[in-house]
Amino acid sequence: MPVDNVPQAADFSDQLRRTLDQLRSRLLADRGEDAHWTGELSASALSTATAISALSIACEQMPSGDRRERYLDLIRRGAEWLKEQQNDDGGFGDTNRSHSNIATSYLVLAAETLARRVDAFWTPQVNTVLLADSAQPIGTRQSSEPSESSEEVVCERLLRLQRYLEAAGGISALRKRYGKDKTFVVPILNNLAIAGLVPWSEVSALPFEAAVFPQSMYRYLGMPVVSYAVPALVAIGQAKFLRSGCLPPWSWVRRASINPTLAVLERMQPDSGGYLEATPLTAFVVMSLVDATATHSLELGASPKARSVADERRRRVIESGLQFLEESITPEGSWPIDTNLATWVTSLSVAAMTNDPADQREWASEPMVDWILSCQHTRRHPFTGADPGGWGWTDLSGAVPDADDTPGAMVALSNLREHVTVQQRERIDGAVLDGKEWLLGLQNRDGGWPTFCRGWGKLPFDRSSTDLTAHAIRALKQLPDCPKSDAAITQGLTFLRKSQRSDGSWVPLWFGNQDRKEEDNPIYGTAKVLVDIHPRFDKNAVVKGVQYLLKTQNHDGGWGGGESVTRFWAAGNAAKTNANSALLPMPARQTVSSGVENGMTLQVSDTSGEFTSETATLSSIESRVEGSSGESAVDDSVVSSVEETALAVEALASLWERLNTTEFAGICDLVPGGPSLTLRTQDAILSGSQWLIRAACAGQLDVAWPIGFYFAKLWYHERLYPLIFTTAALGRVAGLDDTISRPETTLPR
Numbered sequence: 228m229p230v231d232n233v234p235q236a237a238d239f240s241d242q243l244r245r246t247l248d249q250l251r252s253r254l255l256a257d258r259g260e261d262a263h264w265t266g267e268l269s270a271s272a273l274s275t276a277t278a279i280s281a282l283s284i285a286c287e288q289m290p291s292g293d294r295r296e297r298y299l300d301l302i303r304r305g306a307e308w309l310k311e312q313q314n315d316d317g318g319f320g321d322t323n324r325s326h327s328n329i330a331t332s333y334l335v336l337a338a339e340t341l342a343r344r345v346d347a348f349w350t351p352q353v354n355t356v357l358l359a360d361s362a363q364p365i366g367t368r369q370s371s372e373p374s375e376s377s378e379e380v381v382c383e384r385l386l387r388l389q390r391y392l393e394a395a396g397g398i399s400a401l402r403k404r405y406g407k408d409k410t411f412v413v414p415i416l417n418n419l420a421i422a423g424l425v426p427w428s429e430v431s432a433l434p435f436e437a438a439v440f441p442q443s444m445y446r447y448l449g450m451p452v453v454s455y456a457v458p459a460l461v462a463i464g465q466a467k468f469l470r471s472g473c474l475p476p477w478s479w480v481r482r483a484s485i486n487p488t489l490a491v492l493e494r495m496q497p498d499s500g501g502y503l504e505a506t507p508l509t510a511f512v513v514m515s516l517v518d519a520t521a522t523h524s525l526e527l528g529a530s531p532k533a534r535s536v537a538d539e540r541r542r543r544v545i546e547s548g549l550q551f552l553e554e555s556i557t558p559e560g561s562w563p564i565d566t567n568l569a570t571w572v573t574s575l576s577v578a579a580m581t582n583d584p585a586d587q588r589e590w591a592s593e594p595m596v597d598w599i600l601s602c603q604h605t606r607r608h609p610f611t612g613a614d615p616g617g618w619g620w621t622d623l624s625g626a627v628p629d630a631d632d633t634p635g636a637m638v639a640l641s642n643l644r645e646h647v648t649v650q651q652r653e654r655i656d657g658a659v660l661d662g663k664e665w666l667l668g669l670q671n672r673d674g675g676w677p678t679f680c681r682g683w684g685k686l687p688f689d690r691s692s693t694d695l696t697a698h699a700i701r702a703l704k705q706l707p708d709c710p711k712s713d714a715a716i717t718q719g720l721t722f723l724r725k726s727q728r729s730d731g732s733w734v735p736l737w738f739g740n741q742d743r744k745e746e747d748n749p750i751y752g753t754a755k756v757l758v759d760i761h762p763r764f765d766k767n768a769v770v771k772g773v774q775y776l777l778k779t780q781n782h783d784g785g786w787g788g789g790e791s792v793t794r795f796w797a798a799g800n801a802a803k804t805n806a807n808s809a810l811l812p813m814p815a816r817q818t819v820s821s822g823v824e825n826g827m828t829l830q831v832s833d834t835s836g837e838f839t840s841e842t843a844t845l846s847s848i849e850s851r852v853e854g855s856s857g858e859s860a861v862d863d864s865v866v867s868s869v870e871e872t873a874l875a876v877e878a879l880a881s882l883w884e885r886l887n888t889t890e891f892a893g894i895c896d897l898v899p900g901g902p903s904l905t906l907r908t909q910d911a912i913l914s915g916s917q918w919l920i921r922a923a924c925a926g927q928l929d930v931a932w933p934i935g936f937y938f939a940k941l942w943y944h945e946r947l948y949p950l951i952f953t954t955a956a957l958g959r960v961a962g963l964d965d966t967i968s969r970p971e972t973t974l975p976r
Contacts, residue, residue: 228253229926239913240965246920247583247957250928254576254954255590257947262594263622266572267946269322269933270561272312273331276319276338277510278552278562279305280418283341284514285549288521301553302342304560309335310384317387318395321564321942322933326741326791329395329404330941333415336388337422344422398429409433410456411940414511417463420470421518427470435464436484438491441612455611455627455679458495458502461488462515469522489540495610496544497624500551503610504566504625507941513548516541564943570602571620574635575951581642582877582958588646596643596651599636600658604628611679616665630669630676630695631737634702637662641705663706666699667715674722678736692736693726694755701759720764723756731771737936740871742789748934750779750787754874758881766891770904773882776875777907784918785867786875792932793866868932869922873952876915879908880959883967909967916960919953928953 230249258264282298282305289295312319318327319335396403398416405412409431419425438461465488468481492512495502502508520541555562573595580586602622605615610627617628618636640655647655669681675691676699700719703712727733732749733756740748757772780786885891886905922928931944960967 228929230923239917240961242920243916243957243961246923247954247961250923250950250954250957251580251583251586254579254947254950257950258576262592262598263569263573264576264947265567265569268563268565268567269324269931269944269946270308270557270559271321271506271564271941271943272309272319272561273321273334273941274506274510274562274564275305275309275560276331276334277418277507277514278556279309279338280334280341280422281510281513281517281552282549283338283345284421284517285545286345288517297553298549299346301556302346304556305562306339306342308560309338313384313388317389317391319388322944324791324795324944325933325942327391327395329392329401330411330415332388332392332395333401334418336385336392337418337424339385340422340424398425410459414459414463414507417466417515418511421466421514427467430463430467430471432467432471432473433460433464435461435468435488436481438488439484455503456508457610458492458512459508459515461492462512462519465489466515466519469519486537486540489537489544493540493544496547497610499566499624500547500549501555501566501623501625502548503627504621504623505564505937506552506555506562507564509548509551513545513552516545516548520545564937564941565620566623566625567621568945569621569623570599570618570626571632571635572945572947572951573599574632574639575955576947577639577642578635579951579955579958582955582962584958584962586958588643591643591646593647593651596640596647596655598622599640600654602626602636603658603661613679614665614668616661617669618662627679628665629678630666630692631678631698633662633666634698637702638705641702659706663703663712666703667711670699670715670718674718674720675726676719690736691722693723693733694735694738694752696722697756697758697760700761704759704761716761716763720761724765724768727768727771731773731775733772738934739936739940739942740787740789741933741942742791746940748787748871749775750871751874751934754871754878757878758874760882762885769882769885770891773879773886773904773908776879777904777911780875780911780915781865781867783865783867784914785869785872785922786915787871787934788865788867788932790865792868793864795930796866867918868934869919869927869930869949870932870934870952872915872918872922873949873956876912876919876956877952877959879912879915880956880963883908883912883963912960912963912967916957919956923953 230246230253279302282302286295286298286302312323314320314327316327318332320327321331401415402412413431413433416425416430420427420430438457465485472478473481500509502512520538555566557563580590581588602618604613604617604619607614608627613628617633619626619628620632637659640659644652644655666676670676671681671691673691675693675696677689677691678695680689696719700716703716706712723733733752734747734749735752735755738748738751739746740750753772753775757769760769776786781788886908928949931946931948933942933944935943935945937943
């Protein structure tokens with residue numbers, strides 16, 4: 228919901244304080260009676276499709292009864308939800324705010340096919356229209372015209388999907404999207420093969436037998452999947468082998484490896500049944516094992532005893548996975564990409580609250596500290612073989628320690644340390660030291676930090692990451708100096724310097740912008756590297772990073788965003804959210820209701836911090852800074868996103884004091900003879916902060932945008948990101964001295 232309208236005020240600091248107090252109250256209210264934040268991940272068409280496929284193939288092998296009827300009900304609910312998610316181009320995106328993509332669209336097609344195959348509730352003739360000439364691979368067939376029948380509407384929807392897949396390039400385009408990384412393309416093709424939509428020859432064989440080796444050796448074996456996808460490697464590899472076989476001697480090796488690798492698969496499965504708490508990964512494992520069971524290929528050359536042991540292990544994994552899927556469905560009939568990011572959003576929320584210089588930690592509690600401490604992994608992890616000491620993204624059993632959540636928890640605990648009991652302080656000190664050792668042991672030889680496992684690095688989502696490296700350095704910087712940490716920081720800073728792009732930006736690993744051609748997010752990456760950057764980091768690199776943020780600031784005063792954000796707000800989607808019909812960048816929801824036809828009166832804040840009245844139209848809505856002129860590196864029609872704007876403002880505000888010292892004298896001129904870098908930065912902080920204040924008043928913080936990546940470029944949005952990021956940014960600005968808000972220093976961008 229929007230914050231209360233901030234009264235007109237000549238004092239920018241007063242506007243900021245009023246807005247920040249309301250955001251802090253709202254963030255604390257979201258925690259409720261719990262000792263931590265949980266957040267809410269977006270519903271996912273991709274996750275829902277994989278869950279439907281897994282449940283459908285399980286129902287095919289299941290006798291009639293109450294359990295089968297429960298699963299059929301889940302399938303129907305999921306299919307009904309999916310029907311409403313199709314985009315205008317006929318394809319499906321990962322979230323309700325995502326562009327269509329070929330991976331999700333293929334998975335939806337497979338889900339629809341399997342659901343109709345198993346469920347007599349639907350008329351199977353629908354499939355014969357879409358899947359005519361099924362020997363020809365999907366995406367290359369000629370589209371059929373919809374028949375005049377009771378299923379005409381459904382046929383038309385599926386034909387639109389087929390046309391999208393053909394226009395997108397079919398199977399070859401799917402392979403091209405993921406390149407050499409088989410982590411996701413093979414599971415998709417496996418799903419399509421199970422559904423009978425492509426021949427099994429399209430599915431690459433995976434060396435599942437490699438899983439019998441100790442986890443410490445995985446990085447030396449040239450795995451074709453990322454470190455966190457070993458369960459898919461085993462399950463899909465076995466399904467492919469049992470379907471297609473291979474020639475000796477590999478056939479002997481793989482047949483002998485079935486039972487031992489099933490033992491690995493069972494050992495990796497958490498108590499919840501969900502691998503990584505992720506619906507897609509769990510669903511891929513379940514559907515592959517069910518298909519392997521259905522083929523009865525284990526009878527080839529296996530003794531009865533071996534068969535019974537393997538079958539029992541397979542059954543246990545399937546049962547646990549199906550239970551996870553049943554428990555993970557949302558009331559609306561969808562599945563999220565993961566259960567939750569409770570540890571992550573709690574660490575971010577603590578950091579956001581403590582950014583405010585007026586914060587007294589009155590909201591902190593012993594149960595909160597106990598909860599964060601309880602999320603630390605204290606045993607060697609069965610999934611990745613990670614040593615004890617790290618934190619994962621949630622407190623649930625499927626979490627795996629990683630190099631973003633671990634420094635996040637360490638920083639959160641350090642920020643709370645002085646406001647807890649002596650006993651808790653001692654526990655915090657011990658936990659943070661264990662976290663430090665865990666981080667130091669994870670650092671790659673290139674100086675950067677990967678997500679889960681040291682030394683894999685051959686595939687994109689296993690390589691060292693700039694945002695994770697910067698986060699690890701921030702956590703280590705808060706601890707007492709020691710030679711080992713100091714050397715790690717030095718190596719990490721060297722990695723960051725080498726990773727900076729020629730335009731001054733850094734690109735993150737787990738976050739993107741769907742409106743960019745490369746789907747990367749240099750705003751996020753650059754902001755996360757620069758915020759609280761270590762004082763030893765190369766000053767020229769800092770300046771280049773700041774310059775990048777300044778030149779990419781949008782004309783509306785924010786950052787990032789793009790075509791999809793602009794189109795969303797221009798289409799009046801605020802009415803479908805909790806934004807109460809507020810349209811970017813209106814500061815008050817009630818001003819919208821007084822508008823007539825396409826024109827409406829809104830309040831726009833100029834750089835002095837005062838609100839003025841202006842009339843705008845849907846085609847020209849744009850937050851502007853009074854008197855702005857000159858060229859820009861960005862499109863002046865782009866609408867910014869809350870998340871990216873808040874991150875950029877926080878990063879620049881964290882550097883404000885350093886930019887005003889002699890340390891940066893002589894290298895801070897942005898343009899020879901023009902405004903200094905400090906004045907440009909001041910203007911950017913002011914205008915960005917005012918954009919966020921208006922966005923908060925307009926209810927835009929209720930609309931999270933898909934900037935997160937999960938499991939090989941699957942998009943998600945998290946409901947709390949806009950609120951947390953904005954609270955963190957405005958808290959930073961509130962800590963700056965009064966000179967930051969002097970209107971006479973405001974300059975055109």
